[in-house]
Amino acid sequence: MSRNRDRVGGGNVAHQAESPVASNASSPEQLFSFVVPTEFVELPSKGRFYAVGHPLHNQTTIEIKQMTAKEEDILTSRSLLKQGVAIDRVIQSIIMDKSIDATSLLVGDKNALVIASRVSGYGNIYTTNVGCPACETRQEYSFDLNLAEITSGELIDGVTDNGNGTFLAVLPTSGLNVVFKLLNGYDEKRISNTSTTKGNKPDNLITTQIRAMLVSVNNNSTPDALNYVAENIPSRDSAFLRKAYKSAAPNIDIDQHFTCSNCGFEDTMEVPLTADFFWPDR
Ligand SMILES: [Zn+2]
Structure with missing residues (x-):
């Protein structure tokens, strides 16, 4: 009984008794000794x-x-x-x-x-x-x-590393000189947004993926030119370009x-x- 009364009345004392460790440590990291590996x-x-x-x-x-x-x-x-x-x-x-x-x-x-x-x-x-x-x-x-x-990427024939994060591919059918880059998370987001808004058609997905990797075609890097090429290159070139990308992209x-x-x-x-x-x- 007397202990209870003490705790109710003397808040200061009770507080110290309840958290003896906390008063000696200034942060949770010091309070708990485990470290996330x-x-x-x-x-x-x-x-x-x-x-x-x-x-x-x-x-x-x-x-x-x-x-x-x-x-x-x-x-x-x-x-x-x-x-x-x-x-x-x-x-x-x-x-x-x-x-x-x-x-x-x-x-x-x-x-x-x-x-x-x-x-x-x-x-x-x-x-x-x-x-x-x-x-x-x-x-x-x-x-x-x-x-x-x-897999660190062994380039297929017809593809060269430009040494600046881009690659040059000479397309077998059209003969176009295509410079492409490796895709990051922002490109992936754009690809999935575009294919969703267009109804998620598989044809679209290939066009969108190719468009996302294109940097320039025959030294032309305007969006109009790149869109045109992504949508109109012959299937054989499109297949080659995707194979070229796969050979260049480091992956697991x-x-x-x-x-x-x-x-x-x-x-x-x-x-x-x-x-x-x-x-x-x-
Ligand atoms: Zn089966």
Whole structure:
């Protein structure tokens, strides 16, 4: 009884007794001794294609922290998932150097961060539901993310590296000299916005992707010229250009062997990098 009365009456004393640790520590970081682990992830681009002044210019690695409850909150936010930006937000959140704009990352570099954070957060085995390309049977399939390999781009014939983040391709049918660049998160956003507003037609998607990578054609870099070329180059040139892009773009290869449990069909399959990638138990 007398103790209770003391606590009610002498607020000062009670306050000190309730939080003896807090009075000796000035920040939560000092209060709790655990530290969120960080790791250095190898960039497929090795920083080669970032302009001078970009924080990743010539940087071969990037430091990220392990995912915490904060990042899980981002991944559970339904509205963010709907916008398809949850993974981008997570990537921005785990990058230690806050001067780096995650959207400015090249697509292949972002993929490397997505895979590394998934492995450190939930392990390397990714079990997901896939459809067999032959018999269409849906089945659970486990991919080992530790088998992902960096591909640093061996240029196909007819393509040269300009050394400034762009590449020159001579198109086999039209003979056009096309300069193209590697795509980053901003380009990806433009591509997905354009294809959504135009009704998401696959034809459109190819045109939009080609338009996004074009820098100049026969030294002409006006939007009108680039639009015209993106929409009108012969299919053979368009296929060549996409192959040229793939050969130039550093990436992380997550294609893995798939065997259908129903019909025995075997092929390599690209592991889907969707938001569900971060939910091993759902
Ligand atoms: Zn099958």
